[in-house]
Amino acid sequence: MSQKANGQELQIEGNIGRNKVTENHTKFTQQLSDVLTLIPRDVNNKKIAQAIYTRQVVTIIGIKTTAARFLPVSHEGYSNETYVDKVDLLGKTRAEFIGRKLKGIERRAHMALFREMLESILNSRGQDVTGQEIETQVTWQAFFTDKFGKACTIPDGLCVACWNCSLFGGMEAGKGATFSRIRYFDTFSIEDAAECIQTDDSPEGMAIGNTVGEDLSVERGEASFHRYEYVKAGTRFPFITIIESPTLLDVAGYLAAVKLADQHGYGKYSANHGKFETQFLAVSTGYPLFSVLNLLTWLEDGALTNPQEKLHFEAAVGEPVTLFGAEIEAVRDTLSKQFTAYLKALEAPPGQTEGEKPKRSRKGK
Numbered sequence: 001m002s003q004k005a006n007g008q009e010l011q012i013e014g015n016i017g018r019n020k021v022t023e024n025h026t027k028f029t030q031q032l033s034d035v036l037t038l039i040p041r042d043v044n045n046k047k048i049a050q051a052i053y054t055r056q057v058v059t060i061i062g063i064k065t066t067a068a069r070f071l072p073v074s075h076e077g078y079s080n081e082t083y084v085d086k087v088d089l090l091g092k093t094r095a096e097f098i099g100r101k102l103k104g105i106e107r108r109a110h111m112a113l114f115r116e117m118l119e120s121i122l123n124s125r126g127q128d129v130t131g132q133e134i135e136t137q138v139t140w141q142a143f144f145t146d147k148f149g150k151a152c153t154i155p156d157g158l159c160v161a162c163w164n165c166s167l168f169g170g171m172e173a174g175k176g177a178t179f180s181r182i183r184y185f186d187t188f189s190i191e192d193a194a195e196c197i198q199t200d201d202s203p204e205g206m207a208i209g210n211t212v213g214e215d216l217s218v219e220r221g222e223a224s225f226h227r228y229e230y231v232k233a234g235t236r237f238p239f240i241t242i243i244e245s246p247t248l249l250d251v252a253g254y255l256a257a258v259k260l261a262d263q264h265g266y267g268k269y270s271a272n273h274g275k276f277e278t279q280f281l282a283v284s285t286g287y288p289l290f291s292v293l294n295l296l297t298w299l300e301d302g303a304l305t306n307p308q309e310k311l312h313f314e315a316a317v318g319e320p321v322t323l324f325g326a327e328i329e330a331v332r333d334t335l336s337k338q339f340t341a342y343l344k345a346l347e348a349p350p351g352q353t354e355g356e357k358p359k360r361s362r363k364g365k
């Protein structure tokens, strides 16, 4: 075959590729809930996230690779020594990254992203939440107080009404609870501990750092140091996350929050450690027909080079739409448009949003 013929063929394939991205993206979006389901409803003059059950889900599959030292620690440990979580699984000792920790960090990243996008949009408009021209910067706190009843803070001051609370759930005394719509699973390193964890058994031994809250007036001795194990850079953790009754904003926001969390860091001492790189393998409107354990086995065997062949899904309703590669990027790219739609719906006068239940007459009670 001549080079020219090759070039033409690639050109045609490229065009088909782009059309397919658009077509799959449209089919994917059609299976998701409207952004209006994220608008809180009024209960006794208090805002609370709507409880929506559509039986629809979106599953996100990916691999997180440590870009620096990582300390997955879920136990108390000892006074000046820290050990990473480990578990014997499928013939190896593996570093364990529990779902609850993943969720905690990604929830905070999601909130940071939410506040940042909000302030950026409000301030670029030059109007405050009531439409008055602004002279000073509008804060997320003012907007949250107006729309959700309070400035939502994680974990002890949740508003139970905002987009973050709708997705991750929460409780507030005297107001009620909203269930989490996002499900996380524990995950484990593909690599064996002997390979991926720096321990006392390793030639270099455990790492040494200063203890937190160290008293500098005391002469530095053995006790003022802190010894810790860590997971080495380049260690891979496959993961599965499921979002229930998802909107496109939930999915795009999750994908962006994970990337933000990667830069902020996971685990103990995350200010300096726990940076990751995440590769998304698939995003589907179905439930996975495989588990994290299957992913570990496939990745060990190098059997996931073509995710389309292994990652199969099943939907509760209809046929699942599964996106790969560039199709996933296209979902993440919808974030700012979807977020703008969310803000617009929040600012609509009461009664104009679909989420607002018609007021019942007193006679009926």
Ligand SMILES: [Zn+2]
Binding pocket: 148, 152, 153, 158, 159, 160, 161, 162, 163, 164, 165, 166
């Ligand atoms: Zn909230």
